[in-house]
Amino acid sequence: xxxxxxxxxxxxxxxxxxxxxxxxxxxxxxxxxxxxxxxxxxxxxxxxxxxxxxxxxxxxxxxxxxxxxxxxxxxxxxxxxxxxxxxxxxxxxxxxxxxxxxxxxxxxxxxxxxxxxxxxxxxxxxxxxxxxxxxxxxxxxxxxxxxxxxxxxxxxxxxxxxxxxxxxxxxxxxxxxxxxxxxxxxxxxxxxxxxxxxxxxxxxxxxxxxxxxxxxxxxxxxxxxxxxxxxxxxxxxxxxxxxxxxxxxxxx
Amino acid sequence: xxxxxxxxxxxxxxxxxxxxxxxxxxxxxxxxxxxxxxxxxxxxxxxxxxxxxxxxxxxxxxxxxxxxxxxxxxxxxxxxxxxxxxxxxxxxxxxxxxxxxxxxxxxxxxxxxxxxxxxxxxxxxxxxxxxxxxxxxxxxxxxxxxxxxxxxxxxxxxxxxxxxxxxxxxxxxxxxxxxxxxxxxxxxxxxxxxxxxxxxxxxxxxxxxxxxxxxxxxx
Numbered sequence: 295x296x297x298x299x300x301x302x303x304x305x306x307x308x309x310x311x312x313x314x315x316x317x318x319x320x321x322x323x324x325x326x327x328x329x330x331x332x333x334x335x336x337x338x339x340x341x342x343x344x345x346x347x348x349x350x351x352x353x354x355x356x357x358x359x360x361x362x363x364x365x366x367x368x369x370x371x372x373x374x375x376x377x378x379x380x381x382x383x384x385x386x387x388x389x390x391x392x393x394x395x396x397x398x399x400x401x402x403x404x405x406x407x408x409x410x411x412x413x414x415x416x417x418x419x420x421x422x423x424x425x426x427x428x429x430x431x432x433x434x435x436x437x438x439x440x441x442x443x444x445x446x447x448x449x450x451x452x453x454x455x456x457x458x459x460x461x462x463x464x465x466x467x468x469x470x471x472x473x474x475x476x477x478x479x480x481x482x483x484x485x486x487x488x489x490x491x492x493x494x495x496x497x498x499x500x501x502x503x504x505x506x507x508x509x510x511x512x513x514x515x516x517x518x519x520x521x522x523x524x525x526x527x528x529x530x531x532x533x534x535x536x537x538x539x540x541x542x543x544x545x546x
Numbered sequence: 547x548x549x550x551x552x553x554x555x556x557x558x559x560x561x562x563x564x565x566x567x568x569x570x571x572x573x574x575x576x577x578x579x580x581x582x583x584x585x586x587x588x589x590x591x592x593x594x595x596x597x598x599x600x601x602x603x604x605x606x607x608x609x610x611x612x613x614x615x616x617x618x619x620x621x622x623x624x625x626x627x628x629x630x631x632x633x634x635x636x637x638x639x640x641x642x643x644x645x646x647x648x649x650x651x652x653x654x655x656x657x658x659x660x661x662x663x664x665x666x667x668x669x670x671x672x673x674x675x676x677x678x679x680x681x682x683x684x685x686x687x688x689x690x691x692x693x694x695x696x697x698x699x700x701x702x703x704x705x706x707x708x709x710x711x712x713x714x715x716x717x718x719x720x721x722x723x724x725x726x727x728x729x730x731x732x733x734x735x736x737x738x739x740x741x742x743x744x745x746x747x748x749x750x751x752x753x754x755x756x757x758x759x760x761x762x763x764x765x
Contacts, residue, residue: 378747379740380705391733478612502622514610
């Protein structure tokens with residue numbers, strides 16, 4: 295078989311090849327469409343990442359609180375709930391069931407519902423890592439905070455969390471890459487992201503291999519960029535002499 | 547919310563077939579994935595660049611793209627490679643074996659590396675060849691050490707099988723979605739699907755925990 299990379303310069307409406315690969319007026323080439331889809335993928339992943347970090351951080355911390363068995367229980371239940379249902383099913387529930395059950399959610403745009411689905415799904419995994427990170431610290435750290443007269447909140451803010459975050463940076467890196475990859479499930483609710491583009495453009499142009507190659511490359515590139523950003527952060531916040539325990543994130 | 551449409555009739559008509567496919571896909575891709583994953587892990591640890599490099603590229607490549615894209619790729623490529631159209635279910639099996647092999651290989655690699663060097667030396671001292679040493683000394687222990695992790699990966703794999711939705715294969719989720727469409731109750735069907743997946747995954751992880759306590763090697 296032969297390559298036909300010109301497919302990306304084709305106008306999506308007329309199917310004619312644009313000389314500049316950039317269509318005039320309101321039209322679009324497949325290249326433009328793909329870049330737009332890439333933008334959607336990155337936006338979904340970035341917004342979901344913020345939700346996941348905030349919720350995951352809170353729930354994970356909750357699960358390590360001393361003398362609050364109820365908070366620990368709620369945190370554990372949260373993790374079990376969001377970890378044991380496939381992301382696609384969770385996405386369908388957010389997108390189709392939640393607006394039906396709660397009329398106030400009907401105004402919420404579909405984009406945000408996908409962000410919630412991905413964000414909460416990932417929050418359970420991050421909560422698990424945060425818990426592990428906090429528990430990896432020697433007990434003396436907590437006692438040291440207490441001996442300084444810190445409240446529990448202060449102990450977490452100034453002693454425990456700064457260290458725990460550094461410990462969990464490596465697994466957090468892979469989880470963030472997973473989040474980016476998992477954003478591909480948004481195709482199932484017709485968000486115009488990369489996978490959706492791949493499926494539709496493949497059908498329209500019948501040049502599946504070229505389209506998939508480009509989309510795959512964009513995913514790999516984005517995941518690699520996430521990886522580099524985290525490696526940079528890790529170097530920046532590193533404390534000399536403090537050797538971080540190795541950890542790996544499972545799953546995908 | 548009206549769950550009264552839910553009946554045994556509906557389950558046996560739409561859900562059971564999907565359920566069996568999900569289970570079949572999970573079992574086949576776990577076994578196939580562990581088999582090829584172990585081969586990949588051995589290639590990477592062989593110390594021979596000609597073997598290690600391709601395996602490394604394969605594993606890292608598979609791990610850096612979304613599973614949905616891998617599913618789409620194989621659905622496109624398998625018919626071209628074998629020269630005849632294949633069903634989504636057939637393609638899904640091949641995809642999951644190939645994809646999960648990358649993840650299982652990382653687990654097996656960690657497992658093999660967790661075996662103390664002394665074990666390998668002991669095998670060599672007994673005059674065992676590389677293959678004998680691997681088969682009789684290293685791999686059985688690596689496998690035992692990694693069994694809980696392998697099973698946890700299997701639970702994740704089971705959840706991931708729902709992504710064959712992308713190519714329209716008839717799995718557990720598709721069974722519920724179809725039933726919901728036919729009975730005009732899609733929302734309830736999604737919720738029921740969530741409950742079924744939840745119960746299955748929670749019971750499986752409970753079993754893994756039990757097993758972990760039983761087989762742990764005390765050192």
